[in-house]
Amino acid sequence: MKKKYLPLLLIALMYGCIGNDYLMDEVEPELRISASLDTIAINSSFQFEATYLNNVGQEETVPLNWESSQNGIINIDENGLATATNTGQSTISVTYESPEQVYADSVTVVVGETSVVIEDDRSGSINTTSSYVLTGDFTIEENGSGIVVTFANNYQASSSLPGLYLYLSNNPNSIANAHEVGMVDVYIGAHQYNISEVGINEYNYLLYYCKPFNVKVGHGEIE
Amino acid sequence: MVKSNKMNWKSILLIAGIISIASPLFAGGPWPQARGNGYFKLYQWWTVFDQHYTDTGELDPNVTTGVFNTSLYAEYGLTDRFTGILNAPLFSRNYMNNLISSTTGETLVEGEAINSIGDIDLGIKYGLTKPGSKFPVAATLILGIPSGQTAGGSQENLQTGDGEFNQFIRVDAGTSFKIGKQTNAYTSLYTGFNNRGNDFSEEVRFGLEAGAGLLNSKLWLIGRLDVVESLKNGATAATVNSTSIFANNTEFSSYSLEAAYYITPKIGVSASVAAAFRGEIIAAAPSYSVGVFLDLKK
Known part of the structure; x- marks a missing residue:
């Protein structure tokens, strides 16, 4: 009789193996400029930084392309270091071209007498x-x-x-x-x-x- | 009555609740064993659940969790009125599944398991009426020994016992009768009070049971309804440093169905299913049991 019912007990015990649960954790990837710079002082520099969050919201290092819409007012190099050379304003853009999609963010910056970083709550x-x-x-x-x-x-x-x-x-x-x-x-x-x-x-x-x-x-x- | 807030985190767990569903499956009825008679069962009980009843009685998902007990149950007639009772989970396993990102396939949280002995119940039943009474009444005292493991795994949220010493006293009354000329049947009801330690809330329990012996009493079909109402006088999660999702104050109403078949006059097999159809802070999934028993009174 033991042999007859032993498989039932074994099946019940084996059912206790650790399995897998799956978490739906996909989010829309995004690229965003970290600092909220409103005004940059003329003849000064500011280091822009950007963060790319992948499809699970995890920060990922990716190649970034920095651009200034008005190079005569604000110049920006490939590392995001911006230098104000003339009064006016320029839109600073950063892009990341993934194989599937282009992600971008931008901020408009004024060149003035002193630098102003917005501290938005x-x-x-x-x-x-x-x-x-x-x-x-x-x-x-x-x-x-x-x-x-x-x-x-x-x-x-x-x-x-x-x-x-x-x-x-x-x-x-x-x-x-x-x-x-x-x-x-x-x-x-x-x-x-x-x-x-x-x-x-x-x-x-x-x-x-x-x-x-x-x-x-x-x-x-x-x- | 408000109890103190000293309950530590070990004393709270869903396991206490889900094992409670299985508890009414034994020690029921107002019929003590006759002196020298006994009933012994080796059985496997388990439940696997991925949702639970919340504190508002609604259903919420949770990481798939399983509890498995391999237990020995015994009743033995010490006298014609006193019956000793033992329910010992000799092997108890509690596990949780891995949590995997459906996006990346990465394991976010590693699943874990613990294995140990479970909480042992020791009890004694006393027949308040004379043996052979038409309407027997019995009182039973069950002591819940906290012999299981109360904190396992990296989050210390796996348990094979609730960590509290409880005293459950119940009174059963019932009667046996025949359906037609050949089918033996019985019905009984009970009510009881579960006094719990470690700032667990006390409980009032009640229920009823009915069974019929078919095939010349070789096959018994048994149905049960059980209700556990918490007095909610224990500690709450807000006042303890608990690592458990499931706090104190478990409640449920459950049904169970059991079939027991005598292969020989003394030896048989049984299978049962139990599930809560209303609950608070308890697993929302059926529990199952299969076992082999020896009935010395046959």
């Missing part, structure tokens, strides 16, 4: 993508070499998720290559996160994720 709203409560507005501002994420009074998150973590990510569905801010310990009301060594334009999403079980709870696009 960013903001957005988080929303649940699950059955767990997650809602609220937030702002992000620079603070030295880091940023401060401030949630408004209307913030609320479910306390039924013991492993709820906050991430900064460039992919709204994945924490791969994301910056882990930490475990959530405030579930209602205004609060702040001070995050060091992160640029204000470095990430596009706040992502709430249940880390132990790899379940997304919700996200907010940083606008």
